[in-house]
Amino acid sequence: MSELPRIIGERIRTFRKEKGLSQEELADIANLHATYIGQLERGEKNATLESIEKVAKALEISLEDLFRSIHPNPNSQEYTLSQIITRLQTQSIENQKIFLHLLEVLLEWKNR
Incomplete structure (x- = not known):
């Protein structure tokens, strides 16, 4: 089955x-x-x-x-993005905005 x-x-x-x-x-x-x-x-x-x-x-x-990603490859970009989306979509819009801001800060820091 x-x-x-x-x-x-x-x-x-x-x-x-x-x-x-x-x-x-x-x-x-x-x-x-x-x-x-x-x-x-x-x-x-x-x-x-x-x-x-x-x-x-x-x-x-x-x-x-x-x-989404029923048979995922854990090393793929699609899998990683789907995991991020799955976790974020259950959060309030306020929390999503906070996470987005944190992501922007992290990316800015990493690109220095």
Whole structure:
């Protein structure tokens, strides 16, 4: 069987926890059953496209975010950037601006 359901389930769990939601809360927002969310997170169910769309919308992420770098090469630029984006997108816009400013300061310092 494909690893894809397990990988997607792990990503759903990660995004859910980053948002501070329980499985029940995510299920309520996505209009799905909490048992189904648990099965998705454990990779026990092959999710329908409709349910994946509902979960992504409830998590306030794009489908691209959910599927980004499913089979990543940890040494690739794409993987590194996707990790940065994944971590930042769960932060408030205020925090994102702070991180951007810190990045600019670091880059300026490094380029001296």
